[in-house]
Structure formats: C-alpha cells, structure tokens
Amino acid sequence: MEILHFDIAAPMPAGGTRKMALVGVVASGNLEVLVERGDAADRCAIEISTAAHGFRDLWDAVVADFVGRRAAGGLRIAINDGGARPDTVSLRLAQGVRLIEEPEA
Amino acid sequence: MSNIRQSWYEAGARERIAALVDPRSFAEFVGPECRETSPHLGIFNLPAQFDDGIVVGSGSINGTPVLVAAQEGRFMGGAFGEVHGAKLTGLLRAAKALGRDVVIAFDTGGVRLQEANAGEIAIAEIMRAIVEARLDGVRVVGLIGGRAGCYGGGGLIAGCCSTLIVSEQGRISVTGPEVIETNKGVEEFDSRDRALVWRTMGGKHRTLIGGADVFVDDDAAAFRAAATAALARPAKFDAATLAAEQARLERRIARFGDMSDATDIWHALGINDPKAIPDMPADAFATLAAQYRESADDAR
Amino acid sequence: MRQWNTRKQMREERIAAGRGFATGKLVDPETLVDFLEAVLRPGDRVCLEGDNQKQADVLAKGLAAMDPARIHDLHMVQSGVVLPEHLDVFDSGIAKRLDFSYSGPQSARIAKMLFGGKIELGAIHTYLELFARYFVDLTPQVALIAAVSADRHGNLYTGPNTEDTPTVVEATSFGSGLVIAQVGEIVDTLPRVDIPGDQVHFVLDVGRPFYVEPLFTRDPAAMTETQILTAMMAIKGLYQPYGVRRLNHGIGFNTAAIELLLPTYGEKLGLKGKICTHWALNPHPTLIPAIEAGWVEQVHCFGSEVGMEDYLAARPDIFFTGPDGSLRSNRAFSQTAGLYACDMFIGSTLQIDLAGHSSTITANRIAGFGGAPNMGSDARGRRHPSAPWLQAGAEADPDTATPLRRGRKLVVQIGETFGEGNAPLFVEKLGALELAEKLDLDLAPIMVYADDTTHIVTEEGIANLLLCRNADEREQAIRGVAGFTEIGRGRDKAMVERLRERKIIQRPEDLGIDPLDANRNMLAARSIKDLMLASGGLYRPPSRFRNW
Numbered sequence: 001m002e003i004l005h006f007d008i009a010a011p012m013p014a015g016g017t018r019k020m021a022l023v024g025v026v027a028s029g030n031l032e033v034l035v036e037r038g039d040a041a042d043r044c045a046i047e048i049s050t051a052a053h054g055f056r057d058l059w060d061a062v063v064a065d066f067v068g069r070r071a072a073g074g075l076r077i078a079i080n081d082g083g084a085r086p087d088t089v090s091l092r093l094a095q096g097v098r099l100i101e102e103p104e105a
Numbered sequence: 106m107s108n109i110r111q112s113w114y115e116a117g118a119r120e121r122i123a124a125l126v127d128p129r130s131f132a133e134f135v136g137p138e139c140r141e142t143s144p145h146l147g148i149f150n151l152p153a154q155f156d157d158g159i160v161v162g163s164g165s166i167n168g169t170p171v172l173v174a175a176q177e178g179r180f181m182g183g184a185f186g187e188v189h190g191a192k193l194t195g196l197l198r199a200a201k202a203l204g205r206d207v208v209i210a211f212d213t214g215g216v217r218l219q220e221a222n223a224g225e226i227a228i229a230e231i232m233r234a235i236v237e238a239r240l241d242g243v244r245v246v247g248l249i250g251g252r253a254g255c256y257g258g259g260g261l262i263a264g265c266c267s268t269l270i271v272s273e274q275g276r277i278s279v280t281g282p283e284v285i286e287t288n289k290g291v292e293e294f295d296s297r298d299r300a301l302v303w304r305t306m307g308g309k310h311r312t313l314i315g316g317a318d319v320f321v322d323d324d325a326a327a328f329r330a331a332a333t334a335a336l337a338r339p340a341k342f343d344a345a346t347l348a349a350e351q352a353r354l355e356r357r358i359a360r361f362g363d364m365s366d367a368t369d370i371w372h373a374l375g376i377n378d379p380k381a382i383p384d385m386p387a388d389a390f391a392t393l394a395a396q397y398r399e400s401a402d403d404a405r
Numbered sequence: 406m407r408q409w410n411t412r413k414q415m416r417e418e419r420i421a422a423g424r425g426f427a428t429g430k431l432v433d434p435e436t437l438v439d440f441l442e443a444v445l446r447p448g449d450r451v452c453l454e455g456d457n458q459k460q461a462d463v464l465a466k467g468l469a470a471m472d473p474a475r476i477h478d479l480h481m482v483q484s485g486v487v488l489p490e491h492l493d494v495f496d497s498g499i500a501k502r503l504d505f506s507y508s509g510p511q512s513a514r515i516a517k518m519l520f521g522g523k524i525e526l527g528a529i530h531t532y533l534e535l536f537a538r539y540f541v542d543l544t545p546q547v548a549l550i551a552a553v554s555a556d557r558h559g560n561l562y563t564g565p566n567t568e569d570t571p572t573v574v575e576a577t578s579f580g581s582g583l584v585i586a587q588v589g590e591i592v593d594t595l596p597r598v599d600i601p602g603d604q605v606h607f608v609l610d611v612g613r614p615f616y617v618e619p620l621f622t623r624d625p626a627a628m629t630e631t632q633i634l635t636a637m638m639a640i641k642g643l644y645q646p647y648g649v650r651r652l653n654h655g656i657g658f659n660t661a662a663i664e665l666l667l668p669t670y671g672e673k674l675g676l677k678g679k680i681c682t683h684w685a686l687n688p689h690p691t692l693i694p695a696i697e698a699g700w701v702e703q704v705h706c707f708g709s710e711v712g713m714e715d716y717l718a719a720r721p722d723i724f725f726t727g728p729d730g731s732l733r734s735n736r737a738f739s740q741t742a743g744l745y746a747c748d749m750f751i752g753s754t755l756q757i758d759l760a761g762h763s764s765t766i767t768a769n770r771i772a773g774f775g776g777a778p779n780m781g782s783d784a785r786g787r788r789h790p791s792a793p794w795l796q797a798g799a800e801a802d803p804d805t806a807t808p809l810r811r812g813r814k815l816v817v818q819i820g821e822t823f824g825e826g827n828a829p830l831f832v833e834k835l836g837a838l839e840l841a842e843k844l845d846l847d848l849a850p851i852m853v854y855a856d857d858t859t860h861i862v863t864e865e866g867i868a869n870l871l872l873c874r875n876a877d878e879r880e881q882a883i884r885g886v887a888g889f890t891e892i893g894r895g896r897d898k899a900m901v902e903r904l905r906e907r908k909i910i911q912r913p914e915d916l917g918i919d920p921l922d923a924n925r926n927m928l929a930a931r932s933i934k935d936l937m938l939a940s941g942g943l944y945r946p947p948s949r950f951r952n953w
Contacts, residue, residue, distance in 0.1 A: 001147055022137050025117060026154040027179040034137055034155055051150050061889055069914070078140075080152045085823045086889035087631050087864045094920040102921075104129065115931050273953055299952045307953065383953050384942065 002053045006063050010044035013073035016101035023095045031084040035096040038076035050081035062086050066093045075100070111325040113250040114274040118160045118175035121210045121248075124325035125332065126164030126173060133162040135192055143186050145220040154180045157188040161196045163205075167333050171206050172196050178212030178253035185258055186217040190227020197234035197245070206244040206336050209266070210328075214281065215257015228258030235265040239342040244268070246335045248328050249275035249317070250308065256281045267342065268335035270328060271308035271317035273387065278306045300383065304367040309382055312394050313371060314357060315401035320394055322387035357399060374398065412581035416606075419444045419547075419583050423607055430559045430602075431591070432609045437467035440607075444583060445476045445547060451500075452545035452577060455485035456568040456736065457507060457775065458708045461551035462616040463587045463609065465490040468549065473498040480504075480527075482543045484535055484569055484736075486511050486773070488616070495524045504543055506530045507775040509620075516771040519844060529771070529850050531778040533740045536569075539576035548577035548584045551615040554595060555588040559602035562595040565709035565717060565732035566617055570600060572737040578604035589614040596729030619711035619947055621687045623661035626932045631821050631864045634913060634923035636662035637670055639751065639819055641916050642867045643860060644671075644680040647793040647815060651683040653743040653780045655752020659819045659862075661691040663751075668698040668929040670922075685743035685780070688713040688724070688732070690946070694929035694939045696723055706732060707739040707776065712950075716943035736776075743780040748793040750780035751817040751862075754852055755824065756832045759880045759892065761855035761870055763818055767836035768843065774852060781853040783814045797859060800871040813871065816853060819862040822888030830863070831883065831892035855879075861886055865893070866912045873909060885910045 014037075024032040038045050044067050048059060066072060070093065077096065084092070111124055122131060135141050137155030146153050158180040163172050174193050176183040193209070200207045216224035235245050247266035249255045254276030255263050263269055263277055271277065282296035295301060304310055311317040319335065321327035361370045371379035374397045382390065408414075426432050426440040433440075441464075445451070453468060454461040469490040479500040486492065486508040494500040495518060504527035508515045518524045530538070539545065550573055553564035563570050578584050585607045586600075636659060643649065644663075654660040667681055677700055684704040686692070690713060695701055704724055709717070709732050717724045717732040727733045743750065754763040765772050787794075794812030801813050820830050841849035861868045861883060868882040877900075885901035887893030904910045913920065930936045933950045 001150060001152065020138055022119070022155070025177060025179045026152050026181075030179070032137075032154055036138060049152060051152050058889060061894055065889075069912075078155070080154055082152055085821075085827060087822055088629075090888075091631055091634060091864065091920060091923065095923075098919060098921045111926065112931055115925055298948075300948055303951075303953050384937075386938065 001049050001051055004048040004050070004056060004059055006046040006060075008044055008063065008067055009042060010067040010073035010075070011042070012071040013041045014071050014075050014097060014100060016103075018100045018102065018104060021096050021099035023099055024092045026080045026082045028082055029084055029088065031079055031081040031089060031092055033092045033096040034078040035100045036076045036078075038074055041074040044072040044075050044077065046077045046079065048079040048081060050083070052081065052083050058086060062089050066090065070094055070097045071101075072097055110322075112323050113272060113325050113328050114252060114323050116325060117179065118177040118210065118212070121175045121325065122160055122162070122164070122173055125208065125210070125329050126166055126171070127168065131162055131164040131173070133160060134196070135161065141188055143188055143220065145186065145223070149219050151219065157186060157192070158183060159189045159192050161192045166208070166329065166336065169206070169336055171208055171336065172200050172203075173208045173210075175210035176212040176251070178251040181217055182214035183212040183251070183253040183259075184214050184217035185224040185227050186220040187223035187227065189217070190224060190231060194227065194230045194234050197231060197238050200243050200245075201234070201238040201241050204241065204243065206246070207238070208246045208248065208332050208336075210248045210251070211255040211259050211263060212251030212253045213255060213257070213259035214253050215259055225258070228261060231262050232265050235262065239267060239340070242340045244336055244338070244340045246270065246332055248332060249277055250321075250323060250328065251275065254278070254306065267340060268319065268338065269317040270319045270321055270331040270335060271311055272321050272323045272328070273303070273308045274323050275308040276303070276306040277311050277316060282306070304383060309390060309394075310367045313374060313398045314361070315353065315399035318401050320387070320391050353400070416581050416583055420606055427607060429557065430606065430608050431557075432607050434463070434609045434611050437463070437609065438470045441467050442471050442475050444585070445471075445479070447476055448478045448480070449546045450480045450482055450543065452482050452539070452548040452573050453491065454548065454550040454569065454573060455483045455487045455491055456566070456708065457485055458617050458620055459551055459566040459568050460485075460488055460616040461549050461587050462488060463611040464549040464551070464585065468499065469493040469497070471499055477501070482535070482539070482545055484532055486515060487618075492518060501525050502527055504528055504530065504535065504538070505773060506532050506535050507773040509772055512770040512772040516769050519771065526844070529773050531774045532736055532776045533744065533779045536572045536737050539572065544580040544582065545573070545577045546582045548573050548582060550574065550584065550586045552586050552588045552600065553614065554590045554592050555586060555605075555608045555610070556592060556595050556602070559586070559605035559608050560595055560598045561586055561588065561600035561602070561605060562597060563599040565714050565734060567599055567734045568708045568736050571735060574600050574604050583607075585609070587611050587615065596731070597727040599733070617711060621656050621689050621710045622712070622946070622950055623656070623658050623689070623691055624933055624950060625661075625665055625691065625928055625930045625935065628658055628662050628665070628925065628928060630923045630925065632658050632662045633666070633925065633927055634918070634920065635659055635819060635821065635862055635864050636666050637918050637923065637927075638867055638913055638916060639663055639817070639862050640666060640671055640676070640680075641674060641918060642911050643815065643817060643862070645674060645676055647749070647796055649680050649749045649793050649815065651747045651791070652681065652749040652751070653685045653747050654689070655777065656687070657753035657820070659753050660751055661689065662928070664689060664691040664695055665928045665930055667695040667700050669927050671700070672698070685739050685747055688717055690933070690936045690944055691930070693936050693944060696720065697939050698929075705739050705742050706734040707736045708734045711947050712945045715945065716940045719943050740776050740779050743776065744782070744784050745787055747780070747814070748791050749815040749817065750777075751819055752777055752781065753820040754818050755828070755830070756835050756837075757818060757830055757861065757883065758832055758835050759883055760876070761858040761861070761879060761883060762835060762851050763853045763858065764835045764837035764850060765852050766840055766850045768839045771840070771850070774850070777852055781816045782857045783816065787812070787814075797871055800869070813859060815859050816857045817860040817862060818853065818858060822863050822865060822890050822893060829890035829892065831887040831890045833892070863888060866910050869909050869911075872907065878904065878909065882909050
C-alpha cells in the first residue's frame, strides 16, 4: 500500500457541528472517505491509503482542487482507496464535506 | 414517483441500519473512527476499510431495544475476516449478557480468502454465540436481500437464526454458483444462467421450501416491518425444536431430493404454473407462498 | 437508337436465372448458394441488409458461401457491418469495395482489414447520407433483405424492426434492381404489409426469425453516481433553461440516466410537460418510467428493442404502430426527424479535442458513424423556429438582428472525463486524425464537428461553447470541464474562472446541485426488474439482463 499525506491551507472553513462523516465504500473503482474535525480551522489534513502506486501528482491535483472549491478548512480526512478514478474521488470528497455539514441523522 | 421505496438490495450497510432502527437511536460499537481494520489485507496490497465491512451497535426498533449488525456486501463481498467476525461475535455475546434481541443484515460471500483461518474460526464462534444467546431466550433475526447474498459460512450462520426474512434478490446457500460449476461442471450448474441461480438459491425458492420464514419486497420499510413482527414472536429454543428441525429436513429431502430443478419442486408443492413464479410481484407471491410453502416455523 | 430499358432487361435476365430455383417467388432455401450464384454478376453493387439491429443473417451466410471464382469483386453498400460474414466476403474476394455507415461489433476486424488492404473503402457515411446515395450514385443492383413473414405474393411484414428495409427496397426495386427477402415464415394473411409484393422478386422461407441484437438496453444497476451527477447537471443546466421538448438521446449510460431522472429529479424541478415531450428515439427500456409517469407525448423510432414489443403495442398513443398493433420503425424517417424536427441531440463520445471535434474512432477500432452525425448537426435547411433553437442562435450570434438570425440546434456531448479503461475523454489529437493519416483519407472520420457542438457536459461542469467568442475561450472552456485529464490539468485557471463568471462554464455548485443528491436512490428504476415492473409486466427483458 502507498500512504500519501497532505496538510494544506484551506481558505474556506467547514460548516456544521457533526463530529464525523463517512461516505463511500472500498470496492473496485470506489473509495471510502472518513471526515473528522481537525485542529487548525484554516488547514485540511488528508491521508490516503491506496493500492495503486505512483499517482501522487494526480492526488496532489485532486486535493488542491478540492480545498480550493469546497469548505474543507479544519477537517482531517482519511481515505481508503479501491482504485477510484479522480472524478469519483472528487465526488466523494464533495459528499463528505456536505455530509459533515448536515445535522446528525 | 417522488416517494420511491428505498431498495434494500441497493442500500449499503449503514443505510440499512438507518432504515431499520428508530431515528437517532443507533449507537455504533467500534465505529470507523476507531480504525480497527484488518491486519491481514495489507500483506496482499489490498486496501482496508475502516469498519472492516461490518457495522455493529445498539438501537431500538419501534421502541424495543435491540442490537444490530449489518454487513457491507460491496467491501470484499461482505466476507468474514478476523476483525469483521470478532465484531459480530462480540455483539452476540453482549446480546446474551444483556438479554437483548439481535437483528443481523447479512450480505456476504462467506469467509475472506486472505484471512481464511481467522475467518473460519469466526464463523464457528458466531454460530456458538448465536446458539448460546438463543438458549437464554434471545431472538436472532436474519435479514437477507443484499448484493452478495448469504453464502458460505454466512449460510451456516443464517441457519442458526430464529427467523430469516428474505427478499427475491436475497440468495441463501453454502456453496456459491461459481464454486458448484467449477467443481461439478457447467452441465450440473451454469453459474452464468442468472434465472437458474435465482430460482435455485433466491428468496422465492428459499421461502417455498421453508429455508426462509418471511418473504418481503425489496423495500427497506418492508424489512423493518417484518423484523418488528419477528421480534414479537416467541423465542423458543430447546432440544425439541432441534428435533423438529431435523425431522423437517429429513421430510424435505425425502420429498424433493430426486428433483433436478426448482420448478419441479414448486410443481410438487401444488403450484399449477411454476414458471410464473419468477415474474410474480412480491405481494402476489407472498399470498401464494402462504398457501403452498413447506412449513419452517415449527423448527425455529 | 439507344435502348432505354437495359437495366430492366438485366433484371429480367436475373429473374429468369433465379426461376430455376423457385416456385413462384419462393426459393428453396436448400439451393440458396446456387440461387445466389445464378442471379448475381461479378462486380455487382449489392446491399446485404445489415441494419443497426436486424440482420439478413441467412442470406449473409449464403453470400459468403459462394464460389469466388464465379462471383467476385462485389461492391457492398450496406448501413451496418455487423456479422462476421459481412467481412468474410472480403477475405475470400467475393466482395472488394465497401460503402457503409456503422460497424459496431466488427470495428476491430474492419480496421485490420482496411489497413491490410483487404477492403477497398468507398466511404464511411452517416445513415441518411448512405440512404441518399442509394438514390443517386450507389443504387444497388441486388438487395438481400430480411422480414418477419411473407405471403405468397411476396408482400412482406417486417414487424417492429422495420428499420432500413423500406429505403433499401425503394431504391433497389424502383432503380430496376433485384430484391430478395429472407423471412421466418410464409403465411396466408400478413398482420400488415410493410413492403408491397410487387417490389419483391424472390422470397426464402428460412424457418426462423432473423438475427436481432438488443442494443439499447442499459441496465440501471450499472449506473454510477458520477453519471447521475452529470445527468442532473444536464437537466438543470440545459434542458430546463432552454426548455427542450423535442430531442434525441444517444444510447449511452449518461443519457439513460437522464431518462431515469425525469420522473424524480425532473419532477422535483417542476419540469413535467416543459421538457422531453417529443422524441426521435429507439425504444429505450429506461424511458419506461418517464412514459408511465406521463412525461412523454410521442416517440418515433429508428428501430425497435428486444423485449419491448408488447409494451410498445400497448402504448399506441406514444409510439407509431400499425393496424396489427406492433411498432413501425423506420430509420430514414426517424433520422430525418432527428435532423430537422429536434431541438437537441445529446450523446456520448470517446474522444473530444481542444476545438470541440469529437470522434468514436480510434486507430484500431473503426466503429463508423451510424446516425449520430445527423442528429448531432445543425440542419442548415431548417426554417421553422422554436424557443430553444432561437435561444441557442441568440447566444451564438447576439449581434445579428432577430429576423435574419438563424437559430441553432443544441448539440451536446456528455460523458465522464475518464471513460472505459480510464481512457481520457479529452485528447490533444483525435484518433480519427491518426487514422486518416494512416489510411491516407481525404476526410478524417469526425463524428460531430466542433462548429456543430454547442455544449460539453462532464461531471466537472457544463461548457457552453455558443458563448465563446474566440478559439482561445473555446479551448479554455473545454479544458475547464476536462477534470483531471492532461487536458484539464493544462487549463489557464484564471481564464477558466473568468469564463465561469460569464456562465460559459457552470459547475454543479453554480447550478445548486448538492453532491449528496447524486445518489442511486434518485433513479426512477434501479434495476431491469424495476423497469419490467414499471411497465406493468409488458416489458420482457432478455434473460441476460435478468437477475430473478
């Protein structure tokens, strides 16, 4: 497994009060995204565990785009990747951020 | 069309639990934030899942406190590994200790190949834990209607439950279609013939031969209603129950053992047009099944 | 004195030669190969009916079994190259030259044979274009066609899969060519007459139905959340603002997802009756929930779909049906309808370049065109106005005064930025151009030209190319929805943001689409079984699509 760490500036702080949100599932072409609250409101920490080695550049681009576009400040995100395409990763990240804004079900 | 029913088959483990228990009543044990993942999968360069493919916890159904478990059939086919199995064993032991009923949403292909020994042990532990809980008067209700069906050790565990609720999509068996074909040849069982697979292992057939107790539509609300009813049934479990089950199974094999296709069995049950069964809507089928099916209730 | 009836005389000679194998018009199928060798001549122009779905499969086998020493160098003019026999005749030398439209299942082999020089290529056409040439410079001398049944006079019943037959017969028979039909049975009275018997010269009762393939069945169980998101964007970002009522859909999962979102997401947006009421479309099973929910007023079909027959017959208010109740399809008319009477075409493709040209052809797969270029092009001969057409015209050309300003058809490419096998949808250079270089073609096989393409929809956003004012803006609009492909990552970020402010690019969040709604629960049917149930049991899916 390849483990990738990102800790980057995130201009938009995350909303809501939920402690955690989980979206997706580890399956072929899919991934799970676990979103939790982190320490600094202007940072987003992301840890990715993937069986597909050698795609750091692509993850870099996906993650940078995500924090630029979505309210991800103050979040700690952990990903288990089942070989998802970048569009699926983006969608799951967006869903995770949206879910943690929602009131508890 | 705006209020579409929620498909049980489509739903993930967490969605199934959310549909099953009363709102805001669920408390997860060893949730994904604990990151209690499989110690084995990394060796094979396979990604782990934070809940190891099973969600367990406590909640209530129509106000009745229960313990619930749901397998995630999309993660490694819902297969039993070491952590996955331990979570279910622990839940069942808690059920015995607390005297609380359990609802298990099965969705599994059996034991996870990468952790076979641990998985096999888990199956044995779970079966023992169910029997011990049931001896103390705990009901263990199994729900089967997911993508992976209920195969391998999952099929054995399901056999130990006090009530099995199944939808058409739900398949119950020990040996899966591909394994039968590999070992016995395509003439014996063509695993790609989907209609054959479903009429041999699917919910309708299992209901008709008494392998499952309650047939429901592929609808989360229907599973919840059936589970509620099952939790209200007497929790009888003793030597007489097991003897009755043994007798029932002997009767079943004597009656249908020589038949080569499910439709022959349905015909023998007295159903005039067995070929119409697969296309039949759920309520029509449930009505028909109530009239013709082999009994299962005595034995559970 | 010139003789003016040589073609008719030629046909009479062929009929006379064929009579030895026939009783009346009925040819003994046992003698098929000898019969064909008797009526054909080397170098003949032959239409072997290979449609998109229906195949004259027995006649194809007969043709391929002929002796190339006797019959050779045929010029095949047929819309679909589908069966292996369609190419076997080129391997053996029976046929030499090919003009066609579509080669789906044979796309890899046809590419190999073209590179190997086994086939002399005339051209790859769109359907309408090839049909048009049947009446100008590619009129068949012999047509080998397929029908469900015939009576003793040679009248033919083609059933729901009428498809290309009337067009082929019209050109051949009235062009003094010979028409030979294979049928599944001979009956005393036909359910309806699709082809009059005086246009048909020989009939073979082959004792079984012609080969037909289900091509338009998309299993809702395989639809992804990304496809659902993209479909929601199309509905909210295109169908709604343009008020598209008359349209054609391609056959991919993205457009099937749109069909399944109409009764749910479309309903939520209050769009029933305002969009998607009139269609030129094959009978897609995924349209059933929208039809049943009262969204659809009328559908005209190019062909049929296996398993849909009873459903179509039970909905004559919606579909075109004959006195026998069954569907009457007609590819030529439906293609014309799609070209002239629809305000939108939306379909998927394999490759899009930076100008907006798109193609489904790669250097080792030549799938042909089929009908998409007719649907996916602005009809320059169109003269009737409609709101979406005028609105698109205004966006493209705001400076021309209204009474002189043409409208524009909405031609939309929809897809995910990475397709099958993680192949990027967006490329620097189309495979079609490489192919044109390799085969030394005068014209690269472009499916939809850039100047016809008005919008591109991906999971990242919608690019409105009508609003782009120069090539630079166009390129950045395309890069701006190209996701994480090389093309997408090569965008000028500042410029893309400016295009977004001008609504040339719209993101899901700009359209107010919640990513949590991109969920399979949003689909009106999530399985083939759901489609069957929605049809009240009238849709009978082929067994390969069942899981019950």
